Amino acid sequence: MRRSILSGAPWESMVGYARAVVSGPFVFVSGTVGRDPVTGAMPEAVEDQCSNALAIIAAALAEAGAGFADVVRVTYYLTERADFEPCWAQLRAAFGANPPASTVVFAALLDPAMKIEIEVTAHLAG
Numbered sequence: 001m002r003r004s005i006l007s008g009a010p011w012e013s014m015v016g017y018a019r020a021v022v023s024g025p026f027v028f029v030s031g032t033v034g035r036d037p038v039t040g041a042m043p044e045a046v047e048d049q050c051s052n053a054l055a056i057i058a059a060a061l062a063e064a065g066a067g068f069a070d071v072v073r074v075t076y077y078l079t080e081r082a083d084f085e086p087c088w089a090q091l092r093a094a095f096g097a098n099p100p101a102s103t104v105v106f107a108a109l110l111d112p113a114m115k116i117e118i119e120v121t122a123h124l125a126g
Helices: 010-016 046-064 085-095
Strands: 002-005 020-023 026-033 071-078 101-106 116-123
Touching (some): 002 046, 020 046, 026 046, 046 085, 071 085
Parallel strands (some): 071 101
Antiparallel strands (some): 002 020, 020 026, 026 116, 071 116
């Protein structure tokens, strides 16, 4: 069984993707950047972008019946190495006592204003 979760972002229909896909016992959340989910503005500070990305991911996971404690894999994409450490406290708070397997990749993102993109895979308890 497969179910798509859409956030309503205009890019979903323009590009052809879903914010998340539930397939079997897994939830695959697309790479998520830190654009404010209400205003669409991209904050300048990486910490604010990280906070927004985590909030968008949390909403997608909740709609799938999961949470950060169910995340088994996370990939972080950042444009600058120096921007990762300022996000660590938020990431520790999000994943708590259930840290997932993790990879960090440094690469150019779609928009030069983007500093971090986060992608997760969660396992639904069942």
